[in-house]
Amino acid sequence: MTKAEEAEQPVDFEQALAELEALVERMESGELSLEDSLKSFERGIALTRQCQKALSEAEQKVEILTGKNGEDGVEPFTADNRD
Template identity: 60%
Template sequence: MARKKTAISFEESLTELEKLVEQLESGELPLEDALQAFEQGIKLTRDCQQALAKAEQKVNLLLEKNGLQNIEPFETEE
Protein backbone atom coordinates (compact mmCIF):
# COMPACT_ATOMS: atom_id res chain seq x y z
CA MET A 1 0.00 0.00 0.00
CA ALA A 2 1.36 3.42 -0.98
CA ARG A 3 1.82 5.79 1.90
CA LYS A 4 0.28 9.22 1.46
CA LYS A 5 2.89 11.98 1.70
CA THR A 6 2.07 14.28 4.57
CA ALA A 7 2.30 18.00 4.00
CA ILE A 8 4.87 19.84 6.07
CA SER A 9 4.18 23.20 7.60
CA PHE A 10 5.15 26.51 6.05
CA GLU A 11 7.79 27.02 8.74
CA GLU A 12 9.29 23.57 8.12
CA SER A 13 9.35 24.20 4.37
CA LEU A 14 11.01 27.58 4.86
CA THR A 15 13.63 26.12 7.22
CA GLU A 16 14.41 23.34 4.75
CA LEU A 17 14.64 25.87 1.92
CA GLU A 18 17.09 27.98 3.92
CA LYS A 19 19.27 24.90 4.51
CA LEU A 20 19.26 24.08 0.81
CA VAL A 21 20.25 27.65 -0.09
CA GLU A 22 23.15 27.50 2.39
CA GLN A 23 24.33 24.22 0.87
CA LEU A 24 24.11 25.60 -2.66
CA GLU A 25 25.86 28.84 -1.72
CA SER A 26 28.71 26.91 -0.11
CA GLY A 27 29.71 25.62 -3.54
CA GLU A 28 30.78 22.32 -2.01
CA LEU A 29 28.05 20.11 -3.46
CA PRO A 30 28.86 17.94 -6.46
CA LEU A 31 26.92 18.97 -9.56
CA GLU A 32 24.38 16.13 -9.35
CA ASP A 33 23.66 16.87 -5.68
CA ALA A 34 23.42 20.60 -6.42
CA LEU A 35 20.86 19.92 -9.15
CA GLN A 36 18.81 17.76 -6.79
CA ALA A 37 19.00 20.44 -4.08
CA PHE A 38 17.92 23.08 -6.60
CA GLU A 39 14.98 20.94 -7.73
CA GLN A 40 13.92 20.39 -4.12
CA GLY A 41 14.29 24.13 -3.49
CA ILE A 42 11.96 24.93 -6.37
CA LYS A 43 9.35 22.53 -4.96
CA LEU A 44 9.66 24.03 -1.48
CA THR A 45 9.37 27.55 -2.92
CA ARG A 46 6.14 26.60 -4.68
CA ASP A 47 4.79 25.01 -1.50
CA CYS A 48 5.59 28.19 0.47
CA GLN A 49 4.00 30.40 -2.16
CA GLN A 50 0.84 28.29 -2.10
CA ALA A 51 0.69 28.41 1.70
CA LEU A 52 1.08 32.21 1.64
CA ALA A 53 -1.62 32.56 -1.03
CA LYS A 54 -4.02 30.45 1.06
CA ALA A 55 -3.26 32.53 4.14
CA GLU A 56 -3.87 35.74 2.17
CA GLN A 57 -7.22 34.39 0.95
CA LYS A 58 -8.24 33.54 4.52
CA VAL A 59 -7.27 37.02 5.74
CA ASN A 60 -9.23 38.64 2.91
CA LEU A 61 -12.30 36.51 3.71
CA LEU A 62 -12.08 37.43 7.39
CA LEU A 63 -11.73 41.12 6.53
CA GLU A 64 -14.73 40.98 4.20
CA LYS A 65 -16.77 39.07 6.78
CA ASN A 66 -16.05 41.77 9.35
CA GLY A 67 -16.63 44.70 6.99
CA LEU A 68 -12.98 45.68 6.86
CA GLN A 69 -12.29 45.11 3.15
CA ASN A 70 -11.17 48.73 2.59
CA ILE A 71 -7.93 48.30 4.52
CA GLU A 72 -4.84 49.46 2.61
CA PRO A 73 -2.59 46.64 1.32
CA PHE A 74 0.80 46.17 2.97
CA GLU A 75 3.56 47.63 0.81
CA THR A 76 6.64 45.50 0.15
CA GLU A 77 10.12 46.55 -0.86
CA GLU A 78 9.89 45.04 -4.36
Protein backbone atom coordinates (compact mmCIF):
# COMPACT_ATOMS: atom_id res chain seq x y z
CA MET A 1 0.00 0.00 0.00
CA THR A 2 1.41 3.40 -0.96
CA LYS A 3 1.48 6.41 1.38
CA ALA A 4 -1.26 8.09 -0.71
CA GLU A 5 -3.51 5.03 -0.39
CA GLU A 6 -2.78 4.86 3.34
CA ALA A 7 -3.73 8.54 3.74
CA GLU A 8 -7.08 7.92 2.03
CA GLN A 9 -7.90 4.75 3.95
CA PRO A 10 -10.65 5.53 6.46
CA VAL A 11 -9.99 4.86 10.13
CA ASP A 12 -12.32 5.27 13.06
CA PHE A 13 -12.35 8.51 15.02
CA GLU A 14 -10.34 7.25 17.99
CA GLN A 15 -7.63 5.77 15.77
CA ALA A 16 -7.41 8.93 13.68
CA LEU A 17 -7.16 11.12 16.78
CA ALA A 18 -4.48 8.91 18.35
CA GLU A 19 -2.45 8.92 15.13
CA LEU A 20 -2.84 12.69 14.85
CA GLU A 21 -1.59 13.15 18.43
CA ALA A 22 1.41 10.91 17.71
CA LEU A 23 2.20 12.89 14.54
CA VAL A 24 2.12 16.17 16.46
CA GLU A 25 4.45 14.77 19.12
CA ARG A 26 6.94 13.58 16.49
CA MET A 27 6.82 16.88 14.66
CA GLU A 28 7.24 18.89 17.86
CA SER A 29 10.27 16.81 18.83
CA GLY A 30 12.20 18.45 16.00
CA GLU A 31 13.85 15.17 15.03
CA LEU A 32 12.15 14.78 11.63
CA SER A 33 13.71 15.88 8.40
CA LEU A 34 11.96 18.57 6.39
CA GLU A 35 10.64 15.94 3.97
CA ASP A 36 9.33 13.75 6.79
CA SER A 37 7.79 16.78 8.48
CA LEU A 38 5.94 17.68 5.28
CA LYS A 39 4.68 14.11 4.88
CA SER A 40 3.55 14.10 8.50
CA PHE A 41 1.82 17.44 8.01
CA GLU A 42 0.00 16.07 4.94
CA ARG A 43 -1.11 13.01 6.87
CA GLY A 44 -2.20 15.23 9.75
CA ILE A 45 -4.39 17.30 7.43
CA ALA A 46 -6.03 14.12 6.09
CA LEU A 47 -6.63 12.83 9.62
CA THR A 48 -8.06 16.19 10.71
CA ARG A 49 -10.51 16.11 7.82
CA GLN A 50 -11.55 12.56 8.71
CA CYS A 51 -12.11 13.58 12.34
CA GLN A 52 -14.12 16.65 11.32
CA LYS A 53 -16.28 14.53 9.02
CA ALA A 54 -16.88 11.93 11.74
CA LEU A 55 -17.84 14.64 14.25
CA SER A 56 -20.17 16.29 11.74
CA GLU A 57 -21.87 12.97 11.00
CA ALA A 58 -22.25 12.26 14.73
CA GLU A 59 -23.76 15.70 15.28
CA GLN A 60 -26.26 15.09 12.47
CA LYS A 61 -27.24 11.73 13.99
CA VAL A 62 -27.76 13.33 17.41
CA GLU A 63 -29.93 16.05 15.87
CA ILE A 64 -32.02 13.44 14.07
CA LEU A 65 -32.36 11.25 17.16
CA THR A 66 -33.36 14.16 19.39
CA GLY A 67 -35.86 15.44 16.82
CA LYS A 68 -34.29 18.88 16.64
CA ASN A 69 -33.64 18.79 12.91
CA GLY A 70 -35.69 21.89 12.12
CA GLU A 71 -34.82 23.99 15.17
CA ASP A 72 -32.33 26.85 15.19
CA GLY A 73 -29.63 25.36 17.36
CA VAL A 74 -28.39 22.44 19.36
CA GLU A 75 -29.17 22.55 23.05
CA PRO A 76 -26.00 22.38 25.17
CA PHE A 77 -25.66 19.29 27.34
CA THR A 78 -25.89 19.67 31.09
CA ALA A 79 -26.40 17.02 33.73
CA ASP A 80 -29.80 18.59 34.47
CA ASN A 81 -31.08 17.86 30.92
CA ARG A 82 -31.76 14.18 31.64
CA ASP A 83 -35.16 12.95 30.44
